[in-house]
Amino acid sequence: MLIFHIATAADWSAALASGAYTTSTRWRTLEQEGFVHAARAEQWRDVHARYYADADEPLVLLEIDTDRLRSRVVEEPALAGGAETFPHVYGPIEPAAVLRAVPVPEALAATSFSSLFLRELVRAALLGVLVVVLAAVGALLLDETLGGWGVLVGAVAGAALGVVVARVLGRRRART
Structure with a gap:
């Protein structure tokens, strides 16, 4: 299954150098949060609009193949009692599990997930x-x-x- 995560270009570069991506979400680490926030194809644009639209640093959209992850992925509600679920990765993301890192402006310019x-x-x-x-x-x-x-x-x-x-x-x- 493919899941998506919005990362800063700096965090992604650091992950490539270290061999593990450990940023949970904006301003939070895996250690602080307990998991890495992710989204399905139909969710990542809304996540970007809600949490990353004001980012002043370069962002990349990580396309992650869950079959390549060593960490487990669990679908959970984003908010307590919420109906919508999101994939959460309980552990670091290995760069080998990331199929592509697309600059967010390029991903947003794509007319749809279908074009990607x-x-x-x-x-x-x-x-x-x-x-x-x-x-x-x-x-x-x-x-x-x-x-x-x-x-x-x-x-x-x-x-x-x-x-x-x-x-x-x-x-x-x-x-x-």
Whole structure:
């Protein structure tokens, strides 16, 4: 599941350096609050408007894959007795769990979550094409060299190289 957290660019940079994001919300740490506040796709814009609109420092929207977190995520009401729930992360957020860190002005300019999702889908498709192209190149190169099994060996080797390159590019993109 994807959840979102608005962070200062400085806090996110510090998390990349230390290996753990520990800011709960504006002016509060994980240690003080007990969890990191997060939001679902349809909630983060309202959170920004209520709590971050007057921020005078650069903000980024962290897109977090809960399957990559070591900490547990619990849906809880934001206010005692409130009906609306929000995801709360009970522990630090590892930078590897953050798929993207988008500058908030860019995220706000997106017409909808759908456009952000579509952009990610296109990026993933392009990385998939890269894997297929490298598999084809590997098959062609080793077919002439090894004959027979060369096509299979080359395709597997090329695809493996493509997967490694795609993962490296994906991780590099997530950290920016």
